[in-house]
Amino acid sequence: MSLDKLSRRRALGLGLGALVIGATGCGGGGGPKQAPAATAAPTEYTGPSVSLKFWNGFTGGDGPVMKKLVDQFNTEHPNIQVSMNVYKWEDYYAKVPAAVSAGQGPDLGIMHVDSVATNAARQVVLPLDDVANALGLTEADFSPPVWKAGVYKGARYSIPLDVHPLGMFYNKTVMKQAGLDPEQPPRTGEEYMAALEALKKAGIQGHWATPFPFTGSMQFGTLLHQNGGRLFADDAGVSRFAEDPGVQALTWLVELVNKGYSPKNVGQDADFIALQNGKAAFNWNGIWSINTLKEIKNLEWGVAPLPRIGSQPAAWAGSHQFVVFKQRTPDPNKLTAAKVFINWISGHSLEWAKGGQVPARKSIRDGAEFAALKEQAAIGTQIDYLYFLPSVAGIGDASAVVDQAINAAILLRKSPKDALTEAAAKADKILEANRKKYGA
Template sequence: MSTNNLTRRHVLGLGVGALALAGCGGGGGPRQAATQTGAQATAAPTTYTGPAVTLAFWNGFTGGDGPVMKKLIEQFSGENPNIKINMNVYQWADYYTKVPGAVAAGQGPDLGIMHVDSVATNAARQVVLPLDDVAKALNLTEADFSPPVWQAGVYKGARYSIPLDVHPLGMFYNKTVLSKAGLDPEKPPTTGDEYMAALEELKKAGIQGHWASPFPFTGSQQFGSLLYQHGGQAFADDASVSRFAEEPGVTALTWLVELVNKGYSPKNVGQDTDFIALQQGKTAFNWNGIWSINTLREFKDLEWGVAALPQIGSQPAAWAGSHQFVVFKQRTADDNKLAAAKVFINWISNHSLEWAKAGQVPARKSIRESAEFQALKEQAAIGTQIDDLYFPPSVAGIGDAAAAMDQAVNAAILLRKSPKDALVEAAAKADKILEANRKKYGA
């Protein structure tokens, strides 16, 4: 599911970016510009001694994360006076539309941020450059991150992005509501049995404890988490076929639908009303993204907490998105800019503790395991899931196929179709999309 940002508005915009890429270049892998980054492969990653350069840096940080990135850039500029960073910020929908056209016209930015599930599509369209030499120059390996987020930036054997953060789903809970039902507000449930027992106690107290959302944000994210917890996966590793309609998927979606059928959730939950219900004390639990931390902090009288998702299935798993650095294709290589970009990427990565305060988990292991990050209680709680996160296959156009899965989740939770029927029908659609994408982008 292509839902890698902080608001529903941004989530809905991601599909637009994927469609826009169809008009930019042909398919294929790392044919372009391998030499554009090669010249600076041995450059020192922490310093830039070349002539003054200006880097255009585009992203979609329009929320509370924007000022944090702006502050980091100001600090970086103070320490690196010969590198000027011009940051342009767009709504993510506009960003994914503008970038391919700008690159095709030779007016693209130098570097930017992309959600990890958009990297492969942009790599296939030759919008972004391979970055294996950048990772080598910065001495970055899988050991510096976590295997899932590091591998997610590889397309057709080449690295196209450098992780900045992960933003996982977590379980937010209203302590006041739990207390009303006689539950311990300091010991949220961690297993499937504990979770169902808590929902039953809440129901006895007249409280619907988990509002099941039929929308991608966050219903599909919850479904995906449960799918992987039950040992399933959304697609084959090579995305040759969909797999979300197999038994683990049916089990996962049935669990969500039963929340409605058994009265633990109201019917027809509107977009975002599950999260609002948590804020208003109408429900106890809400599985939502880490970005919700700063929203809930605005409610001074709200007693709340957050923990890793409860393990409903046989193994821990949670949906997550990831912001990753990319470098854009240019008509003419500029070795000085590329060297400066390496310094900037490395500097921001090493200062991502401040970025974590915007509601993220740093991708960099050394930052994530620091005492300073562990002191960020809520972020650290969600960050404990780092090795249990999953990402979609790094295949061009994967978001288009995932949209079919979203439709199945919607139909089932709204009680319009049985979980199995909804998933089987959606899988057939997804498989056709996957086949079309293989022709469109190259097998």
Template sequence: MIHTEMSRRRLLGLGVGLGAAASLTLAGCGGGGDDAGPAAGNGGKDYTGPKVDLKLWNGFTGGDGDIFKALVNQFNTEHQNIAVGVATYQWEDYYNKLPGAASTGNGPDIAVMHMDQLATFAARGVITELDDVAKNLELTEGDFAPTVWKGGLYNDKRYGIPLDMHPLGFYYNKSLMQKAGLDPEKPPTTREEYEAALTELKKSGVQGFWVSPFQFTGGMTFYSLLHQWGGSVFDAEAKAATFNSDQAVEAATWLIDMVKLGHSPANVGQDADYLAFKSGKNAFTWNGIWQINDLKKSPDVQWGVAELPQIGSEKAAWANSHNFTIVKGRANDANKVTAAKVFINWLSEHSLDWAKGGQVPARKTVREDAGFKALTEVNALAPELEYAAFPPAAPGLGEVMTTFYNSFNEAALGKKSPKQALDDGVAKANKQLEDNRKKYGS
């Protein structure tokens, strides 16, 4: 797999260590700006002011980066008075770099941000409110999936306009299924079917479901199963960690038992589960939607993708979402802000093209478009949008989620029992949440 794609995935999810945006300060966007008065139009409808140059930061270093840049170029061609320049960083550098750059006037005007980062950057005043964009463009929850739309809120104010949703999906190797006597066109959808399929695969000499102890992708699989069992990482207000509940222990135990039952080797290395899938050694893997385009580059692999099987009592899948944000401008340049909103609205409306990069569009009209339905593999994961388990809108959760994943890691590696590992993790997480309340005043 392409190295940049591997490292990109490590930060698609929960901003490892990035609650450490403790150094966040009141930020300004770079570039100063025209002294001209505010441009006509607002909320993203249009921009008729003098030409402005906008800086846009993102972390799309994989194949989706080329698609994103092509869309920006198209926008620039269609808008002679707005020029958007793109700067791309690895996600793991991006969030650490943004606060300091913004506070010194060297940051962007527009920043692409994962849903789970919005609250932290909003709490520290780095990004600005976008309620007027939703109002003037007449965007409502009905235009998006409710979970994605609500994820852009912090303290009842909107800070992000959702672009997409990227969930965990279920990839299956058709060749190995056929070898084991399974129907390669009917992947398992329930716990009973899943366990029965693993038994048949084992009989054929295949360890069918490799369990990674790392966040990518074992931790994200556990996150999904925790919600499938009816549990959660936090309570409703994200003030207390709850990932040591009976449901959590049961979900973790089921997953770790895959090793004991011989369906997975022990101590699976980082990304080894996915690489084994591509090399025909692993029949089932739970991985992100972003792997679809990578697998398309491997014509020798006969694969399919579907919604995650329902192992617990309800459907659930780990997911995150890219949102557009506007960085607060030290110069309060109204022209730049207005132009930035026009760009955000334009790209949201053109998210069918963005979906080709391996994303489920946030806008309902785009998901219902025949063009999206033609993207067979990506469209196969669109139903997960309705039951996606998104992170809560609370500031400073980066380190807390790292604690969650480290707890699973200890259990998966057999360093502690699932119960002990999760209990210890919750104790540490609750202290971190308490510190966050002091730090962010919430």
């Protein structure tokens, strides 16, 4: 996953301020209607030759990895030919609903999990319970958080491909300068604060607090959940991020600045650059950072699960999930072939993991080959502690205001409590408007 533009990062499905689709003309209010069910499919397709259009936003280093998998699938399935179209995520999320509305949409694609419910409500994507049932896929094949995240109003609309969580990246050279053991990164809140204090005494600001959604909002959400809080009620009826756990989480980030563990006014990406340049010891960032750091010569670094600052483990994550798009005239053969493709890619997601992902499929994660990808495997140990936004249409509109609160607090313009309280009032109005827009 390339790290070139913030607009693309927003499309990662941040879990805070996630990109939401305005699918004009693709239906709305009143919830989704059931599309004609696809014919139950085995893992092989024996029908007539079909061509499938597969769209996604893998324009970074992950694109060639997926293209290689698609080419292999086509070679092994001569009666199914999959063509892959790749767009920037922001363009993809504009093109897909328009194409579906015009009757010219792709057959299947990838969506970030935070966008699935909105597209289901707008009837852009089809229910996939029959796909999961036909392929024998259950929660036990994945993990509870990522499996449940693809369900909207009691129906499944997506099949998980991966998760891409935050991890704690650390500069071993910097740790050694402060007398810290570079092979024993901090695991608890007490250990983490002790490490930051040791770094401070050595003249090093160890954890740069970024006020930007990438990755300040991700860090806030992580700390919120570690403190036992939630961004929203499960049904997204009201916001909850301004409650005590949220205030504690944002205060912790602000105190990094106030206590001198972080500089003020950290710029976008400056925290990640500081890790690479030996100016910071720790950086909480996404799994996609692995391949970036591997390209830097002579950099001694490692990655571990996020430290447990609060009372329970938790970590932000995004997830790429397969979806099947609504067609004006459903083709049972294409729907069957799409099931085979989804299942095949999921079962071959070890190669996908090398691009900087954690496979959603448990059988892949439990294998020796994935364990050999030590950095991905380290981050993957958090799989059962990941959180996602409630599967509610338009939820990203409400979560976007949290970004503003985090920015104002970390830049010391507002207190954490005031910033979150103001944002919660705005978010609650958006949630109410969404209930009217999409149907309660």
